[in-house]
Amino acid sequence: MTITLYHCLSARSFRPLWALEELGLRYELKLLPFPPRAHHKPFFEQNPLGTVPLLVDGATRISESAASCQYLAARHDPGGLDVSPGEPDYGAYLNYLHFGEATLTFPQTLVLRYRFFEPPERRQPQVADDYAKWFLARLRTLEPRLAEQEHLCAGRFSAADISVGYALLLAQHLGMAEQFTPMVAAYWQRLQARPAYQRAQALQFEAAAAQGVPLIAAPDLRP
Ligand SMILES: N[C@@H](CCC(=O)N[C@@H](CS)C(=O)NCC(=O)O)C(=O)O
Numbered sequence: 001m002t003i004t005l006y007h008c009l010s011a012r013s014f015r016p017l018w019a020l021e022e023l024g025l026r027y028e029l030k031l032l033p034f035p036p037r038a039h040h041k042p043f044f045e046q047n048p049l050g051t052v053p054l055l056v057d058g059a060t061r062i063s064e065s066a067a068s069c070q071y072l073a074a075r076h077d078p079g080g081l082d083v084s085p086g087e088p089d090y091g092a093y094l095n096y097l098h099f100g101e102a103t104l105t106f107p108q109t110l111v112l113r114y115r116f117f118e119p120p121e122r123r124q125p126q127v128a129d130d131y132a133k134w135f136l137a138r139l140r141t142l143e144p145r146l147a148e149q150e151h152l153c154a155g156r157f158s159a160a161d162i163s164v165g166y167a168l169l170l171a172q173h174l175g176m177a178e179q180f181t182p183m184v185a186a187y188w189q190r191l192q193a194r195p196a197y198q199r200a201q202a203l204q205f206e207a208a209a210a211q212g213v214p215l216i217a218a219p220d221l222r223p
Contacts, residue, residue, distance in 0.1 A: 100163025
């Protein structure tokens with residue numbers, strides 16, 4: 001049975017793509033123009049939300065990026081990319097896995113929307129500025145942890161690092177990487193140096209070119 005990932009360039013679906021590469025699994029990568037809701041309406045038949053990711057593995061269909069990583073890691077690399085319930089850092093793992101999406105990525109989507117995606121008359125600079133500050137303040141809470149350890153939990157790279165790592169990638173697209181604190185900036189460098197991260201980056205552009213999808217990363221679109 002083949003795993004299928006529906007993906008838009010550098011959207012949150014980059015999380016499961018990176019996880020698939022870390023795990024060395026076989027999968028089919030289906031690139032969609034962003035946003036699929038406007039540019040590929042048949043996708044609603046696959047995911048009624050119209051959002052990416054959609055990870056399909058047999059009868060399993062997951063439309064949350066952090067959950068996709070947790071699922072892949074637990075199924076294919078327990079005690080490795082996944083942190084097991086019996087490990088002391090299990091709680092920290094779940095916390096950072098969800099912190100990456102709920103606390104770090106959500107405020108950035110407001111920046112993206114109200115600074116860049118909305119037509120000029122609907123933009124809200126105050127909202128964008130406030131949520132950029134919100135994001136950077138939440139991000140600073142990682143500083144003491146990263147001063148003590150290379151990764152977020154369990155003394156190794158895990159799916160929690162993929163979840164938070166995507167939030168850092170998005171921040172880079174939004175021009176906020178210069179405001180990372182030193183430990184966060186060094187952590188981001190370490191994540192980008194991973195071969196699986198680099199493969200995922202290259203593969204997504206190769207697949208987009210092969211599938212006739214525009215080569216602009218979703219967060220860089222300025223509709
Ligand atoms: N919480 C979900 C959010 C999914 C989501 O909103 N994905 C965005 C891409 S980053 C999307 O598909 N947006 C298109 C739209 O809203 O129409 C996750 O973590 O996967």
